[in-house]
């Protein structure tokens with residue numbers, strides 16, 4: 371899922387300063403599950419804002435997904451008058467909203483952090499950078515691009531000690547984990563192969579990436 | 593092609609080599625650094641020039657290398673993959689070769705988190721293994737990473753890498769060395785050795801794999817100046833092992849600095865006896881003036897003359 375964290379209230383209040391009619395818009399998918407921007411958080415944010423500002427009208431609403439036109443269109447039909455929408459979706463949702471509703475001002479209420487999963491209740495961790503050329507087959511399900519602090523494809527570096535990464539005693543060394551998993555599975559020889567330089571052009575370095583699937587496109591979209 | 597690097601000549605003619613290390617300043621004034629370099633002119637074959645070590649902005653290693661070459665000294669230019677992508681790394685290497693650098697040390701580099709620009713973007717386009725391989729291909733095949741050919745072949749450069757016998761997983765470390773050799777490493781400098789027992793265990797495995805015959809291994813030696821410095825390395829530098837016994841020994845000594853030097857000298861003497869160790873790399877950063885004494889007392893002076 372996409373994991374976000376609500377921006378500090380003071381920062382949100384500052385962004386909303388010029389506006390009087392505010393809609394706090396939750397998103398019902400990833401950020402609901404990671405407890406940062408769902409219906410509950412939208413209500414909490416609205417309540418906190420109304421304590422700070424007496425001169426505003428605040429409504430709340432939550433879409434199943436702010437990252438799909440279908441849901442945005444449904445909402446747009448019944449949208450109440452407002453000067454601004456504080457979106458508690460991730461950056462994808464905020465932008466999809468801003469694209470679909472160009473006449474509206476959409477502000478981000480979250481800091482979109484990463485793609486990851488809940489490690490335990492209340493703890494989320496990043497595990498995929500969307501590099502565009504997945505190598506999890508080589509590393510048996512442990513992403514070196516994301517989880518090695520230096521994105522090494524031929525790790526571990528010399529800073530790996532006692533299973534931990536050099537950046538912090540609280541961070542596992544991804545390559546130590548990979549080593550152990552390969553060893554256990556009898557395929558440690560994979561680590562003898564020199565992995566060539568990665569093709570980062572498949573990654574996020576060259577402008578927005580787009581996928582076109584002719585097999586599922588609608589005639590009208592062409 | 594005959595070796596052009598003095599370090600390569602010393603090693604290939606079977607001598608026990610000594611390399612030194614210089615840390616560029618946090619300014620453009622390299623006067624002190626040149627002074628340190630001059631002071632060990634007759635005691636080391638060549639000098640590692642660190643590349644923004646621990647991610648602290650300093651004069652570039654290639655800039656300092658130019659100063660050394662003007663002095664008639666030989667630099668080992670360290671290149672980390674932290675701050676430069678493959679375009680810049682390859683271009684910098686060509687630039688350095690163009691004015692006479694012949695020794696390169698390819699390494700990963702400490703994470704930027706540790707330095708004085710912790711908000712910077714870590715590049716890590718390549719990793720150290722890929723850099724090594726790229727440098728070897730530049731030299732041996734005359735091709736860039738992207739596949740294009742160099743317009744002229746490179747002269748013979750001497751390619752180095754680092755190895756850390758003190759990092760984990762320990763069992764993998766000799767295999768990692770083998771991988772670095774396969775990638776192109778001709779000489780290896782190790783992390784500072786304080787735990788000789790562990791180093792010897794690592795060397796045992798290295799010999800078992802026959803790696804000492806394929807690469808020149810220079811043991812890393814750092815004189816410890818104080819108990820504080822030893823404790824700092826013990827607790828704060830990931831991938832180092834400083835045994836308690838060493839700290840106890842320093843505690844028991846009247847003159848800590850002198851004892852630090854004694855330990856360094858003894859370490860070198862033990863390293864000389866280990867089969868497969870081809871030399872030492874003396875890293876006395878911020879204590880450069882003691883290098884001549886260490887080298888002399890370790891019985892490594894005068895240095896061999898090579899043609």
Ligand code: SF4
Pocket residue numbers: 497498499500501502503504505506513514515516
């Ligand atoms: S290799 Fe790339 S796509 Fe696969 S998990 Fe890692 S970042 Fe994600």
Ligand code: SF4
Pocket residue numbers: 517518519520521522525526527528529530531534535536537542543544545546
């Ligand atoms: S310690 Fe491990 S995870 Fe951390 S940078 Fe080195 S190889 Fe990567």
